[in-house]
Amino acid sequence: SAVISQKPSRDICQRGTSLTIQCQVDSQVTMMFWYRQQPGQSLTLIATANQGSEATYESGFVIDKFPISRPNLTFSTLTVSNMSPEDSSIYLCSQSGTAYNEQFFGPGTRLTVL
Amino acid sequence: AQSVAQPEDQVNVAEGNPLTVKCTYSVSGNPYLFWYVQYPNRGLQFLLKYITGDNLVKGSYGFEAEFNKSQTSFHLKKPSALVSDSALYFCAVRYNAGNMLTFGGGTRLMVKP
Numbered sequence: 001s002a003v004i005s006q007k008p009s010r011d012i013c014q015r016g017t018s019l020t021i022q023c024q025v026d027s028q029v030t031m032m033f034w035y036r037q038q039p040g041q042s043l044t045l046i047a048t049a050n051q052g053s054e055a056t057y058e059s060g061f062v063i064d065k066f067p068i069s070r071p072n073l074t075f076s077t078l079t080v081s082n083m084s085p086e087d088s089s090i091y092l093c094s095q096s097g098t099a100y101n102e103q104f105f106g107p108g109t110r111l112t113v114l
Numbered sequence: 115a116q117s118v119a120q121p122e123d124q125v126n127v128a129e130g131n132p133l134t135v136k137c138t139y140s141v142s143g144n145p146y147l148f149w150y151v152q153y154p155n156r157g158l159q160f161l162l163k164y165i166t167g168d169n170l171v172k173g174s175y176g177f178e179a180e181f182n183k184s185q186t187s188f189h190l191k192k193p194s195a196l197v198s199d200s201a202l203y204f205c206a207v208r209y210n211a212g213n214m215l216t217f218g219g220g221t222r223l224m225v226k227p
Binding site for chain 2: 001004033041042043045048092094102103104105106107108110
């Protein structure tokens with residue numbers, strides 16, 4: 001299975017600030033995904049991060065709020081900008097599987113916004 | 115659009131009893147189905163998948179799931195539950211050659227001693 005690490009593992013932030021979450025995978029992958037898991041909820045896909053092109057955002061998520069970088073095939077960052085308490089969630093990154101293969105997930109970043 | 119439903123928010127079972135966590139999916143093309151487990155303060159761990167072939171698939175920690183095309187279901191099962199199986203379980207679907215996983219709402223499994 002893949003090894004995916006995320007930093008930070010958790011953070012408590014003030015309203016109006018921004019936080020950048022880093023995701024590192026142990027093998028080169030074409031696509032990485034960022035998910036949000038709000039308290040007591042399921043996972044919602046924020047965006048797909050493609051190396052060498054702009055990220056593709058899902059409905060309800062915009063680049064200004066969640067800018068993503070993908071500088072190489074093993075690394076991606078997600079920034080949560082101008083945070084509000086509603087952004088308090090677990091943010092997970094995932095590496096792409098093929099259609100036949102499972103996706104692997106990082107341990108998540110638990111964000112609390114005060 | 116692809117979707118998957120987990121009709122039960124929580125399932126309670128006594129240790130040693132069989133357990134079932136239900137999952138149904140919407141019909142659109144050929145579904146690839148997955149089960150994941152999330153322990154407290156942990157990321158998602160892959161349990162098992164159905165791609166093609168035998169409808170009964172076996173996965174990690176003694177779990178298995180049966181793909182039922184006529185009922186569009188992919189229920190997760192285990193013959194004998196352990197207290198350590200208590201966690202949040204997610205069913206997910208991916209269609210054909212697409213890459214996006216769509217998750218169900220999750221089912222919390224509580225195994226009582």
